Amino acid sequence: MLKIGVFGCGAIGGEICRAIDNGQIEAELYAIYDRHDESLNRVKSSLENFDPQIMEIVEMVREVDLVVECASQQAVYEVVPTALHAKCDVMVVSVGAFADTQLLEMTENIAREKNCRIYVPSGAICGIDGLISASAAGLHSVTLTTEKPPGGLRGAPFVLENNIDIDSITGRTVLFEGSATEAVQAFPANVNVAATLSLAGIGFDNTRVRIVVNPALTRNIHEIAVEGEFGRFTSRVENVPSPTNPKTSYLAPLSVISTLKKLTQSFNVGT
Ligand SMILES: NC(=O)C1=CN([C@@H]2O[C@H](COP(=O)(O)OP(=O)(O)OC[C@H]3O[C@@H](n4cnc5c(N)ncnc54)[C@H](OP(=O)(O)O)[C@@H]3O)[C@@H](O)[C@H]2O)C=CC1
Ligand SMILES: O=C([O-])CC(=O)C(=O)O
Structure with a gap:
């Protein structure tokens, strides 16, 4: 065993x-x-x-x-x-x-x-299977949009370094846009999924990431858009957060x- x-x-x-x-x-x-x-x-x-x-x-x-x-x-x-x-x-x-x-x-x-x-x-994402299949031919673009309630992003280096008072944000707000390389450094405990996408697809520098805070949410949402020789697909998951760590989705x-x-x-x- x-x-x-x-x-x-x-x-x-x-x-x-x-x-x-x-x-x-x-x-x-x-x-x-x-x-x-x-x-x-x-x-x-x-x-x-x-x-x-x-x-x-x-x-x-x-x-x-x-x-x-x-x-x-x-x-x-x-x-x-x-x-x-x-x-x-x-x-x-x-x-x-x-x-x-x-x-x-x-x-x-x-x-x-x-x-x-x-x-x-x-x-915590869906679509890695399709991305791996698609990567056997050419891939043109891979984009991740992660949208979490404030508790899912609180304490991230990007939030602290930019003095963002995440709990006072009242509406859906884009916090970050950049490459996966930058995203996993700015949000090391929030978007490891960006790294998984990068490894399966077109690499860290070419994978685009957008991180959004939304106080109206109770779930962690990850939306992926992929384009390549195969055509295009999008995937969206609305994840129940883990009860002991709201940054981490149960999936x-x-x-x-x-x-x-x-x-x-x-x-x-x-x-
Ligand atoms: N690939 C993916 O899709 C996902 C990845 N993650 C990542 O997975 C990891 C685990 O997540 P999760 O279980 O929610 O995290 P938790 O914070 O709930 O648990 C991690 C535990 O490991 C401890 N730990 C961290 N570093 C060390 C170390 N060097 N030596 C010994 N213990 C250590 C932590 O202590 P302490 O609290 O002191 O740091 C904590 O007790 C995290 O890095 C998280 O960002 C999370 C969600 C999705
Ligand atoms: O669990 C999630 O929703 C994603 C996450 O925290 C990560 O990728 O680090």
Whole structure:
């Protein structure tokens, strides 16, 4: 059975641990880690079947087959190279870190050398399957419009650095327009999906991102428009936010759970 380690035990990590624990994913929850004891204890006490060991990353990668990173972009710098050097596969949700081309190239090289896999789930967006299919021919443009209530964007570096009082905004307001490279730096915990789109499509500098705050919303909306040789498609998802982290949509952990299921099943559907 696949031995899994979960690095980061917040909104996403907690859901993944419970999905392994309740048998939705046929795997062993072997180890977990988070910098907060409170988060580790909360996850541990929500489990019925597994009692994972708490392990720092260096130890974790020696023991498990796959590490799931669900912590932060900063954590990706430590977790991914450490896992790959130990010949351990890795799944990444803080995908925005890969806007750093040096990190991306370095991790690809180590993965190739060690014959390991780096998995990036679709996360909180719909349409990655179509984008990957379309990318087999020419792509002309990929645009993401993300629209969230204030709680989904509060505390982002862009908001703090520009002294934007996000809670006093009364109507739908465009906060940011730029490339995916700029977007994932300005909003590292809000638009990792822009990085996933970039990796699947036409790269970080060519993927356009618009970020909108809308106090009338209760859901996180991601709209994608793609044009290419295949024709054009748009996708729109209205995501229920995670109860413990309003920045994170519930679809994000579900996507990780489904990608993990894919790894353990013999019959796989979708691009
Ligand atoms: N790909 C996608 O579609 C999506 C990606 N995400 C990203 O996934 C990641 C997890 O999201 P979510 O579960 O909602 O986040 P949470 O903040 O709920 O949980 C993350 C946990 O990991 C901890 N953590 C962060 N960095 C480290 C580190 N270097 N070492 C140890 N622990 C660490 C956090 O602590 P602390 O609070 O102190 O930072 C926190 O306890 C985030 O980076 C988020 O931006 C989110 C939604 C969609
Ligand atoms: O969960 C979402 O809606 C998207 C998100 O936070 C991210 O991509 O970082």
